[in-house]
Amino acid sequence: MGAGSSEAEVREHIAAERRELAELLEGLPAEAWDAPSLCAGWRVREVVAHMTMPFHSSTWRFLREMVRARGDFNRMADRCARLDAEKWPAEEFVSMLRKNARHPWKPPGGGFQGALSHDVIHGLDVTLALGVDRRVPEERLRLILEGSDSARSRRFFGTDLEGVRLQADDMEWASGSGRPLIGHAQDLLLVICGRKLPEGRLRGEPAARFTSV
Structure with missing residues (x-):
């Protein structure tokens, strides 16, 4: 947890970040979802599919896919993002982000600060690649830079x-x-x-x- 920041405050930042990203994504033209992101090999669609994976995937699926990937997390994440990107339309991904603004997911060993980092970094993967002028609030950035x-x-x-x-x-x-x-x-x-x-x-x-x- 960041110095001087409570768990409740970090979770408020997570909820705000997800809502802001949902609003931004909702306003994108259809073709932007197939544009490349800053994540090598992923379009905007794969990035958002990866961001929303904790909201629609079970622990069983995670374990099964990790076995399939022989324990390689990056390989597992890439496979799941590509599969999920083709499973739902853009508006469904927007809805997932908005409805799960307060979802309690945390990355293994990362806590809620790690969850905030995950959302902010992947949000930037999208906005910078698309040339969208979005500035992450300074307080949020300080929390993330401390851990990253x-x-x-x-x-x-x-x-x-x-x-x-x-x-x-x-x-x-x-x-x-x-x-x-x-x-x-x-x-x-x-x-x-x-x-x-x-x-x-x-x-x-x-x-x-x-x-x-």
């Missing part, structure tokens, strides 16, 4: 930030040491998570390493 900017998180995402100092230009936040990589805090969060960002989002000598070509 760790050695464990960087190992999980395989992010190499050796010799790079992340420096936000829209709030007081920085991490690491070395050559400065400057951008909005939410963009730097995606860098930590191993995403390649659209051109022009980052500044500084290391920017090219973290920008899609």
Whole structure:
């Protein structure tokens, strides 16, 4: 849990994030659902299918799919996202997000802070890829950066930030040491998570390493 933040406060952020994303997704043109996201190999449709998986899948399905994937969580998540993306129309995914704003799902070992991170990061995978100008509230970002900017998180995402100092230009936040990589805090969060960002989002000598070509 973030410093000074109660579980109830984090859960309010989760509910707000899901409702805001549902409203945003509801307003997308049909073709946007088949546009690529920042998640390699996933369209917007697969990202939202993955986000809503905890709301429509049973524990039995999770275990069965993990066995099928030989214990590889990423392989399991990819298979399920692709299957689920074709199972329901866009409006059903929007409804799932809205109706489950207060769903108590938590990622294994991640707590409610991990659930908030999951929703915010995947929401950004969609909005940045589509060029939608959505700014995640600063308080939400601080909670997420506290948990995401760790050695464990960087190992999980395989992010190499050796010799790079992340420096936000829209709030007081920085991490690491070395050559400065400057951008909005939410963009730097995606860098930590191993995403390649659209051109022009980052500044500084290391920017090219973290920008899609």
